[in-house]
Amino acid sequence: MGINKNDSKQPLITLRGITKAFPLTLANDHIDLDIYSGEIHALLGENGAGKSTLVKILFGFYRADAGEIRLDGKPISIKSPRDALAVHIGMVFQDLNLIPAFSIAENIALFLPHLKAILNPQEINEKIEEVSGLYGLEVDPRAIVSQLSIGVQQKVELLKLLLSDARILILDEPTRVLAPHEVDALFGILDNLRKKGYSIILITHKMKEVLECADRITVLRGGRVSGTLLRSAATEKGLVALMFEKPLSGLKVGATPEKAEFSKPVLELQGLDTHAGGATISLKGIDLKIHPGQILGVAGVSGNGQRELCDVVLGMERTVKGRKLLFGKDATNKSVQSVRRSGVSFIPENPLAMASVPFMTTLENSVLTNTWRYSRHRGFSIDWTAAKADMEITAKRLGFSVNPYALARSLSGGNLQRMVILREMTHDPQLIIASYLTRGLDVQSTLAVRQALLQAREDGAGVLLISEDLDELLTLSDRLVVLYGGRIVGEFLPSETDIFQVGLLMTGSKSDRGSKH
Amino acid sequence: MAANTRFFPKVAFSSPIMDSIIRYVLMILLALVLFAVILLISGQDPIQSYIDIFATTFGNAYGFSEVLVAMIPILITALAVALPSRVGLINVGGEGQLYIGAAFATWGALTFQHLPAWLLLSLMTLLGMLGGALWAFLPAYLKAIGLVNETITTLLLNSVAPKLVGFLIFGFWHSAMDTVKTDNFVDAAKLPTFFGTRVHLGLVFALILLVAFWAFMKYTRWGLEMRAIGGNAQAARRNGIPVKRYLIIAMCAGGAFAGLAGMAQTSGFYGVLLLNFSIGLGFMGFLICWLAGGDPFGILLMSFMVAVITTGGNMLQLTRDLPYAAINILLALTLFVVLAKPTFFERKKP
Numbered sequence: 030m031g032i033n034k035n036d037s038k039q040p041l042i043t044l045r046g047i048t049k050a051f052p053l054t055l056a057n058d059h060i061d062l063d064i065y066s067g068e069i070h071a072l073l074g075e076n077g078a079g080k081s082t083l084v085k086i087l088f089g090f091y092r093a094d095a096g097e098i099r100l101d102g103k104p105i106s107i108k109s110p111r112d113a114l115a116v117h118i119g120m121v122f123q124d125l126n127l128i129p130a131f132s133i134a135e136n137i138a139l140f141l142p143h144l145k146a147i148l149n150p151q152e153i154n155e156k157i158e159e160v161s162g163l164y165g166l167e168v169d170p171r172a173i174v175s176q177l178s179i180g181v182q183q184k185v186e187l188l189k190l191l192l193s194d195a196r197i198l199i200l201d202e203p204t205r206v207l208a209p210h211e212v213d214a215l216f217g218i219l220d221n222l223r224k225k226g227y228s229i230i231l232i233t234h235k236m237k238e239v240l241e242c243a244d245r246i247t248v249l250r251g252g253r254v255s256g257t258l259l260r261s262a263a264t265e266k267g268l269v270a271l272m273f274e275k276p277l278s279g280l281k282v283g284a285t286p287e288k289a290e291f292s293k294p295v296l297e298l299q300g301l302d303t304h305a306g307g308a309t310i311s312l313k314g315i316d317l318k319i320h321p322g323q324i325l326g327v328a329g330v331s332g333n334g335q336r337e338l339c340d341v342v343l344g345m346e347r348t349v350k351g352r353k354l355l356f357g358k359d360a361t362n363k364s365v366q367s368v369r370r371s372g373v374s375f376i377p378e379n380p381l382a383m384a385s386v387p388f389m390t391t392l393e394n395s396v397l398t399n400t401w402r403y404s405r406h407r408g409f410s411i412d413w414t415a416a417k418a419d420m421e422i423t424a425k426r427l428g429f430s431v432n433p434y435a436l437a438r439s440l441s442g443g444n445l446q447r448m449v450i451l452r453e454m455t456h457d458p459q460l461i462i463a464s465y466l467t468r469g470l471d472v473q474s475t476l477a478v479r480q481a482l483l484q485a486r487e488d489g490a491g492v493l494l495i496s497e498d499l500d501e502l503l504t505l506s507d508r509l510v511v512l513y514g515g516r517i518v519g520e521f522l523p524s525e526t527d528i529f530q531v532g533l534l535m536t537g538s539k540s541d542r543g544s545k546h
Numbered sequence: 547m548a549a550n551t552r553f554f555p556k557v558a559f560s561s562p563i564m565d566s567i568i569r570y571v572l573m574i575l576l577a578l579v580l581f582a583v584i585l586l587i588s589g590q591d592p593i594q595s596y597i598d599i600f601a602t603t604f605g606n607a608y609g610f611s612e613v614l615v616a617m618i619p620i621l622i623t624a625l626a627v628a629l630p631s632r633v634g635l636i637n638v639g640g641e642g643q644l645y646i647g648a649a650f651a652t653w654g655a656l657t658f659q660h661l662p663a664w665l666l667l668s669l670m671t672l673l674g675m676l677g678g679a680l681w682a683f684l685p686a687y688l689k690a691i692g693l694v695n696e697t698i699t700t701l702l703l704n705s706v707a708p709k710l711v712g713f714l715i716f717g718f719w720h721s722a723m724d725t726v727k728t729d730n731f732v733d734a735a736k737l738p739t740f741f742g743t744r745v746h747l748g749l750v751f752a753l754i755l756l757v758a759f760w761a762f763m764k765y766t767r768w769g770l771e772m773r774a775i776g777g778n779a780q781a782a783r784r785n786g787i788p789v790k791r792y793l794i795i796a797m798c799a800g801g802a803f804a805g806l807a808g809m810a811q812t813s814g815f816y817g818v819l820l821l822n823f824s825i826g827l828g829f830m831g832f833l834i835c836w837l838a839g840g841d842p843f844g845i846l847l848m849s850f851m852v853a854v855i856t857t858g859g860n861m862l863q864l865t866r867d868l869p870y871a872a873i874n875i876l877l878a879l880t881l882f883v884v885l886a887k888p889t890f891f892e893r894k895k896p
Contacts, residue, residue: 345784369786383784386777397774398785404767411767 039102041066041228042087042118042197047096049082056082057093058252064197069219069229071243073236075272075471077441078249080232081123084199087230088120089113114142119195121186123202123442129175133157133168133185140189160191164221165214178332180211187218198222199230204238205468209499209532216242234272234471236265248272272472293357294318295460295491296342301351303341312337312515315351319460319491324482326506326523327495328531331465334515335495336378339462342493343375344368356459369398374458378465378495380442380449387438391431395420395452402456423455426484428477443470450478454485461485464495479505499528511535563843570847577880584875590866598865599858609857611743615815617853618748619644619807619824623831624838624845625755626678626803630696631840632763633775633789633796639685639700640804641828642707643678647805648812649711650677652728652819655735655812656719663734670735670809671751678805679798681707686797690790696797704828712821719819726821737814748810755803760842772796804828837884852877 040063049057056079072080085091089107107113127136134153154170161167166184204212247257248271256271296319305311312334319325340346344365353361377383385394396403396416403412424430431448467475496502503523511519511534519534582592602609623640630637651674685699721729737747763769774782775789783789812819838844859873
């Protein structure tokens with residue numbers, strides 16, 4: 030085909046005609062894929078295109094209904110992850126699989142293929158340090174995993190694979206949970222690994238990342254391969270065309286309404302403090318105002334008080350000092366129920382744990398925030414017809430939908446996020462708290478959701494938008510604050526600032542880095 | 547796949563109720579086979595023993611009525627576990643709540659003897675439920691404010707309640723003749739019985755509660771919210787459902803159910819409050835609820851089954867000279883089989 034720079038070489042891994050059906054969907058439909066040694070091969074595609082299924086088959090997590098896997102040209106059978114590791118294929122899952130209470134060394138030791146009956150921590154530590162030094166994966170083997178950031182945990186997952194002699198590394202959406210600077214670090218590491226001859230399969234649906242680090246790109250659409258390209262031959266437009274049948278329309282960002290600043294704010298926090306407890310950190314002296322028709326962006330590396338900020342606005346977290354005003358009325362320490370009833374919507378960072386009940390259907394989940402609205406006969410019955418009609422109207426407006434009778438636990442991450450967004454965008458919310466709004470969504474849904482947010486703004490809603498995606502924040506926000514260590518450390522108009530300045534504030538290193546540049 | 551469904555229309559086990567009946571019956575059969583081995587070892591004829599059990603429970607109207615009598619308290623205490631379990635609470639305190647409910651009802655029976663039956667019995671019912679609910683309130687409140695796990699507190703309070711009731715009986719209520727029980731209740735304080743058997747109005751209470759519980763969970767707004775809390779408490783809180791309030795209400799409602807069972811047992815079965823009148827009725831309810839997975843229909847079926855085994859076992863003790871402990875072995879085997887959930891009893895997924 031001439032698109033392959035390694036034409037002379039035989040592929041390390043060859044997948045031919047891989048087919049996998051789930052009830053109601055054909056996840057993989059005769060997929061062919063070649064992986065060469067020493068390449069980063071990106072699998073690109075929207076939610077449900079079959080990327081995860083394909084690599085899980087390669088890793089022995091699922092078994093293909095049909096098709097063949099060849100290693101160095103010889104057919105092999107991979108029935109379990111153990112088989113996969115035996116032929117040096119390793120995988121890092123989307124949700125990392127470390128034991129929080131263990132140290133890094135213990136976590137890695139657990140995974141080693143030939144672990145001795147009596148552990149020698151010294152030996153394991155040395156091994157870790159030796160390998161980690163080679164690839165820029167420096168970690169402290171004695172550190173306890175629960176105290177590590179997601180970025181470091183990911184390094185540990187990679188180390189696990191390297192120490193167990195994996196040569197083919199599968200990474201399922203590794204950048205989803207990373208801050209911008211962590212993403213750059215990860216790509217640096219992957220580049221090192223490639224130079225040493227490792228093969229890397231990288232799943233993502235972020236176009237920019239693909240163009241930044243992949244050697245070859247395979248695009249999946251609806252369970253089929255819609256194209257394989259060399260990076261040099263790939264353009265953003267071309268990839269989008271392969272990912273979607275119809276080209277995307279651009280995002281229309283309206284102007285900030287002029288009169289916004291004069292109307293009564295939908296949310297006002299005055300010198301607000303919270304207490305730290307358990308895994309939460311405390312907010313200190315938070316002052317902010319959101320006017321109707323305004324999007325206030327909150328930038329920050331996750332874990333710097335974003336969750337606490339959302340929770341205190343929602344009423345989950347107690348205010349210990351200061352005041353919270355909603356729509357001009359004092360709402361300090363009011364219950365979640367009353368806050369929500371006054372017109373506040375919440376799209377949390379983790380829809381699985383924070384917003385949905387796994388054993389309920391999508392429709393039941395949609396009613397949960399509004400049981401008072403749909404209850405009939407004083408609560409003795411629920412008007413499911415009305416709930417479904419409302420859900421459909423919102424689905425039509427936003428341009429995506431979810432099956433109302435599917436159990437929440439059967440939905441993919443992206444669909445779960447869609448379900449929550451549909452629910453929270455119904456009933457004309459006056460204040461929307463959106464935390465990592467587009468996490469897990471593909472390009473098309475991301476666009477639809479952002480458009481919906483802008484529409485809500487036009488209709489006069491205020492939005493508190495929390496994100497790590499600085500492009501998103503700078504494009505959508507009318508004003509921008511930076512959260513670091515539970516405090517607001519900067520406030521800008523998006524036109525006054527750039528990614529670099531915000532990034533420095535986010536990492537809390539503005540002063541010392543500033544002197545170097 | 548579409549072709550398959552056309553060739554095999556859903557006829558056989560189409561109704562989930564038929565399906566679960568078949569599963570439960572198969573499990574009971576397996577337990578009986580295992581118990582037969584025990585009977586053989588102890589020199590009994592298992593076939594004849596089973597015929598005895600069957601004859602004494604299903605063979606005549608009286609035997610069957612005795613099964614229903616035995617079923618009343620355990621059916622209600624099973625519901626006392628099922629309701630809190632919907633919000634994720636584990637109520638092991640049915641036994642204690644039952645005792646306190648019985649004590650409250652007894653106070654009503656002894657204090658307001660002159661009232662007409664309908665009024666006195668209504669009052670005793672309410673008192674019984676109030677007593678159970680109050681006994682459940684302490685664990686519920688401590689759980690809701692995040693202080694103590696409700697499994698521990700409900701379990702420990704089980705050994706407190708009978709002592710408290712004993713104190714009341716010894717200290718204040720005991721009859722002139724006998725210090726381990728109160729005076730017999732006046733007729734107005736006894737639940738009416740049916741057709742000359744010992745089956746009392748408690749059976750109606752139990753069945754109404756069962757249906758109400760099922761409908762409440764399935765159709766009402768509060769049932770939906772409670773299921774949401776059981777499914778994911780954190781999400782429920784963020785969705786604006788008042789979780790703490792529900793935790794307290796659900797646990798107290800469970801306590802009220804168990805208290806009602808205590809009232810029914812004293813007023814309907816004994817007609818007097820006896821010291822230590824319940825040996826594990828609350829625990830049996832817990833067992834039944836677990837065996838049935840909290841499902842109302844399963845609770846009905848399992849409590850009936852357990853009632854058959856215990857009444858039949860009493861008879862076996864008399865006619866076959868088996869120690870009563872043997873029946874506990876049969877119960878334990880049933881539990882073992884149900885909890886082990888042999889895969890060939892599992893419902894096939896469509």
